[in-house]
Amino acid sequence: MTNPVPSPVLVEMKAVNKHYGALHVLQDINLQVAKGEVVVVIGPSGSGKSTLCRTINRLETIDDGSITIEGKELPKEGKELANLRADVGMVFQSFNLFAHKTILENVTLGPIKVKGVSKSDAEKQALALLERVGVGHQAAKLPAQLSGGQQQRVAIARALAMKPKVMLFDEPTSALDPEMINEVLDVMVELAKEGMTMVVVTHEMGFARKAADRVVFMADGQIVEESTPNEFFTNPQSVRAKDFLSKILTN
């Protein structure tokens, strides 16, 4: 651990294990994310990085170990779990915008239904957020009428509308056409600069270099290496990381 955790710990995973049948997908995971920190999780497919990301808001349950947010254990279910999720933003690989609702409704639904914000306030805030991610003029359209890059930016706005303490990104650019990747990454870099706490699972090494405070490298369900982006890309310690980087950084 080359990078001592600076400010208060926001997300902490301790000795987390998870199995899918015989597959031990998360093996004794220990991870701390400090407030304002941007942690990028990389690794080959099947390494468990998406699963790790999804356990933080309990879209995936864990077998043992503990996950805390601001020192509080994740609630198991029900209203408390819903309340916790309201504070943890999530952006999915496949956007998952609500297909039957307009762009504006997608962003206002959470604030209105979960936080009890008035419709007019929620709309004002949503329009400002949509403007900020560059899709303000699309507010009245349905998700299917937007490009993938636009949909993903709306998904980011939808998560931000809940004023989350931490944002989880589960391969946010993996389903996008190459020319749309940067418009999404730009929004994420902006967010990182503004001090949002972020856990980002991605294959975009450019983003890791530009915006990450720390890179976590996973393979076969384990955290193999953790270091600053510069350290990780120029001087990886483990054989697995060297092997992985040699495969993706050749071009």
Added chain:
Amino acid sequence: MNVLIDNREVFLSGFKNTGILFVFSAFFALILGTIVAGMRVSPAPAMRAAGTIYVNAVRNTPLTLILAFFALGYPRLGLPHLDYMFAAIVGLSLYTATYVSEAIRSGINTVSVGQSEAARAIGLTFMQTLSLIVLPQAFRSVVPPLFSVFIALLKNTTVAAGFGVVEAGGIRATLSDLGEPLLPGLLWVALIFVVLVLGILTPLQRYLEKKWRVAR
């Protein structure tokens, strides 16, 4: 034509009761069926089990037995009295709700799991996720099977004739008492059912399918 005109009172009151049975039963079956479908996808095992048991028990019981129970068995239980019409509505609703529930559940399965994950991720509860995100999308894909269920319900109302409710299925018996020719009478009943289905239910189905068609 004479059979119809001479006995229009019989036909009118018969089909009026058919209409009442159908509208109320369809309404209650839709509500109950939606609730049961929700139970069957609930995260709580007890809810899922209750929903499954209800659907399997009632769906596998012949409608005549269910209506016979309400007409003949229920009055002996010493519970509040139900008149035949009301009892028939209860029986038809309970029976039809199982089919509605299965149609809606198949619709729920067409909504991608990402939709409900995204809903949960912004802090919606299970009930909110179901009612705001999943069901509105599920209904769109179940309009055709749901209307098949309702058309079957419309015809199933005639079973109630056997249990004291005078509706379209009982017209034959009344005509027989009046000494009218039976075959034309029956043909008229059949024809009016066709007109009801083609004239009301089918256009309504087409309208809803068009209105709820989504861009994907």
